[in-house]
Amino acid sequence: MTDSDVVVVGGGPAGSACAAELSGVGHAVTLVDDGRRLGSWAGESLPPGAIDLITSVFGEDVLEGHRRAYGVRSAWGSSDLGSTDFMSTPLGDGLILDRARFDEQARAQARCRGASVIAGRVQSVEADGDSWTCTLHDGRRLRSAWLVDATGRSASVASRLGARRARADRLMAQVLTASDRGDAIAxxxxxxxxxxxxxxxxxxxxxxxxALLTDTDLLSADADRSARWRSALEATVHLHSAAGEISSDVEPSLHRADTSVLHPMAGERWCAIGDAAAAWDPLSSQGVVSAVLVGARAGRAIPDPAALRGLESDVHLLVSEHAALQSHFYGLERRWPDEPFWHRRQI
Ligand SMILES: Cc1cc2nc3c(=O)[nH]c(=O)nc-3n(C[C@H](O)[C@H](O)[C@H](O)COP(=O)(O)OP(=O)(O)OC[C@H]3O[C@@H](n4cnc5c(N)ncnc54)[C@H](O)[C@@H]3O)c2cc1C
Structure with a gap:
């Protein structure tokens, strides 16, 4: 049995930010991650303006080894390919992350500030008087006064404590990694x-x-899914020319990408952060930066229940802002008002 003040379950951006902040003010923290996400990344990028926030939490080293993003090209609302150049914003460039490296660097920061970082999968959680006991897949047990759920969209700890997710949509991503033609579309x-x-x-x-983003009920049946994904890619006007040869034996992986919120986000000596608390449609490119922001705030709020209630209401504000932005962007596409995907998203 290992004792700490706080056990943070999940070592993604939210969990590492929370563990780094908690350790920085002297709490004994154990950060536990199951390494399950290794190899299943979605090609996350950080929008302009995010770099300052990320470095304020993790330091400059966390930005090494990633790729600068100077803009985005989009065919949205018409088939013409327009471009948004980040040079024209005062917020600077964006960043395309090497997620395995980013998460490793963020966990290393938490370790540097004093957190104990361990590999393992939390399988069960029990309240035991004034403390929690987490049991890992291999039987190890971690005891703590506080528990933080940073397990991503599954919110697997909070859901065991009775919290429930409200989903605004059923968006799903079908993601495949291919070689890059490079020359065609940068x-x-x-x-x-x-x-x-x-x-x-x-x-x-x-x-x-x-990646193709569509609603769960609009996905083809399992047997045809991969073939349908390939023919839909071929039918794109621009995007198909970015990818090199795609081998016929690789299949796109499925990832939930809905906008959803956990109720409640915190309770007696526990809280949820990052995607576990609230997750966004990837169109916003806000997932990582919000996870770091909310994780770091929770690290400063624990163990003060009033500060955690303030954080929960701020996350609800983020959710409303996100919903307004999302309606704005989806509202710009008017070409297929009768297609179920777009019909559901028209105001
Ligand atoms: C298709 C797609 C595209 C996206 N694109 C972008 C983008 O361009 N920009 C952007 O900012 N965001 C993007 N996102 C969102 C981004 O990936 C998430 O918002 C971000 O990863 C959330 O971080 P987190 O720390 O909350 O959770 P996660 O990154 O999911 O980390 C959770 C960690 O907990 C671990 N874990 C889970 N259960 C347990 C357990 N029981 N015990 C121990 N460990 C456990 C997991 O293995 C994982 O390491 C995208 C998401 C999707 C689906």
Whole structure:
């Protein structure tokens, strides 16, 4: 049995930010991550303005080894390919993350500030008087006064404590990593289509992520899904030319991408942060920065219940702002008002 003040379950951006802040003010923290996400990244990028926030929490080193993003090209609202150049914003460049490296660097920061970082999967959680006991897959047990759920969209700890997720939509991403043609279309590209929208982002390792976002009920049945994904990619006007040869034996992986909120986000000596508390449609590119922001705030708020209530209401404000932005962007696409995906998103 290992004792700490706080056990943070999940070592993604939210969990590492929370563990780093808590350790920085002298709490004994154990950060536990199951390493399950290794190899299943979605090609996340940080929008302009995010870099300052990320470095204020994790320091400058966390930005090494990623790829600068100078803009985004999109065919949205019409088939013409427009471009948004980040040079024209005062907020600076964006960043395309090597997520495995970013998460490793963020956990290293938490370790540097004093957190104990361990590999393992939390399988059960029990309240035991004034403390929590987490049992890992291999039988190890962690006891703590506070518990933080940073397990991502599954919110697997909070859901065991009775919290429930409200979903605003059923968005799902079908993601495949391919070689990059490089010469054809550089940088990130977004293209809307009748059944949803595509994005493609070059990864720092030279490959490229290609993803179709559509609603769960609009996905083809399992057997045809991969073939349907390929023919839909071929039918895009611009995006198909970004990818190199896609081998016929690789299949796109499925990831939940809905906008959803946990109720409640905090309770007696526990709280949820990052995607576990509230997750966004990837169109916003706000997931990582919000996870770091909310994780770091929770690290400063624990163990003060009033400060955690303030954080919960701020997360609800973020959710409303996000919903307004999302309606704005989806409202710009008017070509397919009768297609179910777009019909559901018209105001
Ligand atoms: C298709 C897609 C595209 C996206 N694009 C972008 C983008 O361009 N920009 C952006 O900013 N965001 C993007 N996002 C969102 C971004 O990926 C998330 O918002 C971000 O990863 C949330 O961080 P987190 O720390 O809350 O959770 P996660 O990154 O999910 O981390 C949770 C961690 O907890 C671990 N874990 C889970 N359960 C347990 C357990 N029981 N025990 C131990 N460990 C556990 C997991 O393995 C994982 O390491 C995208 C998301 C999707 C689905």
């Amino acid at each position: 940088g990130t590209i977004i293209e809307s289509v009748p059944e949803g929208w595509w994005y493609s982002t070059p990864l720092p390792d030279g490959r490229r992520v290609i």
